[in-house]
Amino acid sequence: MKNRSQFGERAAKVAKAEWPTLLLWSFLLSPLLIRLLADCRCSKTDLLVYYTLGISLLWLLAIRFVSGNQFKVHVYLLPFYLVASVDLFLVLNFGSRLTAAYLFIGLTNYKEAGDFLSTYGSSIITVLLVLVLCYGVGLAGLYGRTLYKSKTVLCFAIGALLVGYGVYFYKTVKLNSFGKSAILDLAAKDQSTPFGYLSQIGLTASLYTESKKYIKQRLESEVNITSTSDQPGIETLVFVIGESSRPHNWSLFGYPNVTPPNLDKETGVFKFSSMCTTAPYTSVAVPSLLSLEPIKHWDLIASTKSLVGIYRAAGYKTYWLSSQEVDSFGGIIPQIAAEAQNRQYFERSYDGALISAYEKIIQQGAGQKQAVFIHIKGSHFDYARRYPREFAKFTPATDSAKDRITANYDNSVLYTDWLLGTIIEQLKASQRKALLVYSSDHGENLLDDSRGLLGHGMGNEYDLSVAAFIWASGNLPQQLAQKLQKLDEREGQRISISSLPHTLLTITGISMPGYDSTHDLLSNDFVPSQCPYLLGTGYVPSFDFDVKRVAAE
Structure with a gap:
């Protein structure tokens, strides 16, 4: 009974100190978790989903213990919060994560932005309000605080990330042989948060660069229908x-x-x-x-x-x-x-x-x-x-x-x-x-x-x-x-x-x-x-x- 009481007190103390971090984590993880719940209803959840969740938690753990000044860290991470809000919007409206598919469409169909905004304006505003609320409250809670910093936990998280990515890359190389395709396949499968967004952006850039000539020609080509x-x-x-x-x-x-x-x-x-x-x-x-x-x-x-x-x-x-x-x-x-x-x-x-x-x-x-x-x-x-x-x-x-x-x-x-x-x-x-x-x-x-x-x-x-x-x-x-x-x-x-x-x-x-x-x-x-x-x-x-x-x- 005494041990249980001590555990409860310790948990309450950690929650009091870390609630801003947990709030910020919840926003960054929300697209992944919502999609995971949806998958439970319409498909068998495969190991890749659990891999993505594990990698995401390791990234967040590394972010938490890289510095005691978490306010500054999360200010620097603002671009990732903005991308996460786009991810959340896609999950809520289309049931899909932010991947190279949508980034590629955005690059090649940017002229449709006006129609898109008019159609989904209210949903975009709602997601932005959630972002402002979670990010604003989380930063306010971190302001002026110096949190516990641990090199041991940081090294563990980074080491585990290297092992995780390394094992998956080894598996990819076994299937596709070593080369550019193996690297791009690893990037395609990395939908972790928040730094998995960099993988998707990198993959999009690679695909866009490789096919830039064809993209330009396709966009400029016209369909000449003579009659219907x-x-x-x-x-x-x-x-x-x-x-x-x-x-x-x-x-x-x-x-x-x-x-x-x-x-x-x-x-x-x-x-x-x-x-x-x-x-x-x-x-x-x-x-x-x-x-x-x-x-x-x-x-x-x-x-x-x-x-x-x-x-x-x-x-x-x-x-x-x-x-x-x-x-x-x-x-x-x-x-x-x-x-x-x-x-x-x-x-x-x-x-x-x-x-x-x-x-x-x-x-x-x-x-x-x-x-x-x-x-x-x-x-x-x-x-x-x-x-x-x-x-x-x-x-x-x-x-x-x-x-x-x-x-x-x-x-x-x-x-x-x-x-x-x-x-x-x-x-x-x-x-x-x-x-x-x-x-x-x-x-x-x-x-x-x-x-x-x-x-x-x-x-x-x-x-x-x-x-x-x-x-x-x-x-x-x-x-x-x-x-x-x-x-x-x-x-x-x-x-x-x-x-x-x-x-x-x-x-x-x-x-x-x-x-x-x-x-x-x-x-x-x-x-x-x-x-x-x-x-x-x-x-x-x-x-x-x-x-x-x-x-x-």
């Missing part, structure tokens, strides 16, 4: 960009495991069993998937507006929802996202975290045309981290690495099926004339044969094949519905993901330079693709899946 159809047609277009999803593991394409049970039973689905990517890397495949330019003209793909900008210019309200992180592997994808009027990121969450934002978009769509682009993590490695526990339906037949990997991968496809089914059901409920396009960026190797290949980037029948389909609502105008039946003829034909933008222009009645009828799946001029692709820095003019498959066997 006056006939009633698609009111809501949803384009879901998958990740590392190959048709070999979809029952929709003949796989024995029922991986997409919802899509298997869905009417209005036009599937493509021989769809190929233009590159076995996300950074190249996604821009190509959203461009009218052929893959051999990469400079044009990188420097002109994408399908997102085209639909915006055509009068559609455009949205970009992403559960992908912005890092050194994203290339120009952040620039494409910046073409949308509304962007929202759900980094380090399951793909299902974006469903609530998607539902709001659909519910608010009355009286306007919508184009919603959704970039998901899908089946990106590590496959076991792509789905909640309740989707672990498939279990390995044996304890072999191949069986474990295949089971986890199949579960990730099952979760993607749930996501796509949920998106389709929401479109049905809206009773709007709708179209959903799904295409993965590339496929994946799963230790399929004697080569023992895992992942993508190799350029073979497993990572160049992609799962893809189009779904149309049952209430489309008869003329358009009949035109879409042409897609049934394309099911077994060899198609490149680069055909989808040309096809969508026809479906939505948009005419513009760059359209090529030989790539349009609805045109009688369509020519089956030779599946050209980029591998490394070299352009490969064609790819024969059948020959490759025979060679592999």
